[in-house]
Amino acid sequence: MTGGTDMFEPFDPYADRLREECGVFGVLGHEDASALTALGLHALQHRGQEAAGIVTLDKDQFRAERHLGLVGDHFSNADTISRLPGMAAVGHVRYSTTGEPALRNVQPLFAELSGGGFAICHNGNFTNALTLRKQLIEDGAICQSTSDSEVVLQLVARSREKKIVDRFIDAIRQMEGAYALVALTNKKLIGARDPLGIRPLVLGDLNGAPILASETCALDIIGATFIREIENGEVIVCTPSGIESFFPFGRKPARPCIFEYIYFARPDSIVGGRSVYDVRREMGRQLARESHVDSDVIVPVPDSGVPAAIGYSQESGVPFELGIIRNHYVGRTFIEPTQQIRTLGVKLKHSANKAIIQGKRVTLIDDSLVRGTTSVKIVQMIRDAGATEVHFRLASPPIRFSDYYGIDTPVREKLLAAKYSLEEMRTYIGADSLAFVSVDGIYKAMGYEGRDNANPQFTDHCFTGDYPTPLTDLSEDQELARTPRLVEVR
Numbered sequence: 001m002t003g004g005t006d007m008f009e010p011f012d013p014y015a016d017r018l019r020e021e022c023g024v025f026g027v028l029g030h031e032d033a034s035a036l037t038a039l040g041l042h043a044l045q046h047r048g049q050e051a052a053g054i055v056t057l058d059k060d061q062f063r064a065e066r067h068l069g070l071v072g073d074h075f076s077n078a079d080t081i082s083r084l085p086g087m088a089a090v091g092h093v094r095y096s097t098t099g100e101p102a103l104r105n106v107q108p109l110f111a112e113l114s115g116g117g118f119a120i121c122h123n124g125n126f127t128n129a130l131t132l133r134k135q136l137i138e139d140g141a142i143c144q145s146t147s148d149s150e151v152v153l154q155l156v157a158r159s160r161e162k163k164i165v166d167r168f169i170d171a172i173r174q175m176e177g178a179y180a181l182v183a184l185t186n187k188k189l190i191g192a193r194d195p196l197g198i199r200p201l202v203l204g205d206l207n208g209a210p211i212l213a214s215e216t217c218a219l220d221i222i223g224a225t226f227i228r229e230i231e232n233g234e235v236i237v238c239t240p241s242g243i244e245s246f247f248p249f250g251r252k253p254a255r256p257c258i259f260e261y262i263y264f265a266r267p268d269s270i271v272g273g274r275s276v277y278d279v280r281r282e283m284g285r286q287l288a289r290e291s292h293v294d295s296d297v298i299v300p301v302p303d304s305g306v307p308a309a310i311g312y313s314q315e316s317g318v319p320f321e322l323g324i325i326r327n328h329y330v331g332r333t334f335i336e337p338t339q340q341i342r343t344l345g346v347k348l349k350h351s352a353n354k355a356i357i358q359g360k361r362v363t364l365i366d367d368s369l370v371r372g373t374t375s376v377k378i379v380q381m382i383r384d385a386g387a388t389e390v391h392f393r394l395a396s397p398p399i400r401f402s403d404y405y406g407i408d409t410p411v412r413e414k415l416l417a418a419k420y421s422l423e424e425m426r427t428y429i430g431a432d433s434l435a436f437v438s439v440d441g442i443y444k445a446m447g448y449e450g451r452d453n454a455n456p457q458f459t460d461h462c463f464t465g466d467y468p469t470p471l472t473d474l475s476e477d478q479e480l481a482r483t484p485r486l487v488e489v490r
């Protein structure tokens, strides 16, 4: 059986798919602030590979360095770190959701406010930023970027409140959508999570210095102790004399994004008190309970399909083998130069381990299927390696809806599960059978009886279309606002 791409549309090996989000980091009161931030960002690199930046504070002097590219390419040498002295720092790794991947949108963003400097890092996406930005520009604001995150800076600058924390709260009260923010002022390190806690943020401690980071893996790399998660709707303010918390939105139940568990967070991170690795393995077990098919070998699609495949194998008793080898020197933004090279497609990243595959009935396990780009190529590759049957199992439900909260999913029409039935998808990817874990199944894997439809425990809009916030920018014609007037050439 071959991939049925011709039936539906031309196969596009460059099709964009689920992308990462962003990672944020901050530290206050440590002499190695910039080096710690560089290490923290390195641990968070999986959350965004387009750009990275660090802003430090040395007495009253802020210093900024921002680059397109990876953390290791720009922040791993002593020269860079020595250019960024100071006892406090914030940093960011970016995968753009609003605003093109150009230098002017690379974070931390910085503004000279009446009370002093203000640097800000944002993971997430504001769903009313374009609407607010249009109003701000009409009112005379000079926007230096096209990023949604800059709107917070503009609103802090315009706030009539006196104290910086009040101005910050005044600004985020006007924002809709998802955010984990880390900001640095002349005296304070500030963190905030949106009212539903859609995006993650944790507090750590390194010898008395508070650390804020997207994930616990960024604490582990610097030997910091995990203290707690920042709560949904919490604003946390760290100063040399202590830590204060504010809840400007009151207390509501949280609805963190379930995709952190499925794909985004690093498996060694603890999110919401759960090991991401354990949850993924449990999702694999649940998948086996729901849709097991006889085969000789369970093969994960590296990287993020591995823990689910281990769980599936444990539950089904079918042996787990590394039937696909991943090339670790291929970045996700690898640019293949010619059409001839392009057609080699996935082999740049994945290759079949023939010794394991030949003559076997193979069950492939991946965490998610977005446009089907990976699965089409992998199924064909496994058949070419001599598999007698190829079954595909997904440790998440079909992704039928776009994300507007910091994950760069393609537009809805390009999501395979939004266009096709299960049988059409099976034909498209060329597998002998195809199954996804159910929505209730992922909640079971998280320790619940199922999804609480009256008060869902997570935001799972990608599967259900149940968006937990207003989507103001979608209801207006924002096409013009999305188009940058300036192209940065270098």
Ligand SMILES: O=P(O)(O)OC[C@H]1O[C@H](OP(=O)(O)OP(=O)(O)O)[C@H](O)[C@@H]1O
Residues within 6 Å of the ligand: 016, 017, 018, 263, 301, 302, 303, 304, 305, 366, 367, 368, 369, 370, 371, 372, 373, 374, 375
């Ligand atoms: O259906 P598609 O559009 O191909 O997208 C789905 C694939 O994308 C992700 O992997 P990715 O290659 O981004 O990263 P990973 O190496 O961390 O698994 C995900 O784990 C799937 O394998």
Ligand SMILES: NC(=O)CC[C@H](N)C(=O)O
Residues within 6 Å of the ligand: 020, 021, 022, 023, 094, 095, 096, 097, 098, 099, 105, 122, 123, 124, 125, 126, 147, 148, 149, 406, 407
């Ligand atoms: N993926 C993200 O979290 C992106 C943050 C922000 N919306 C940007 O585009 O820069």
Ligand SMILES: [Mg+2]
Residues within 6 Å of the ligand: 301, 302, 303, 304, 305, 366, 367, 374
């Ligand atoms: Mg993958």
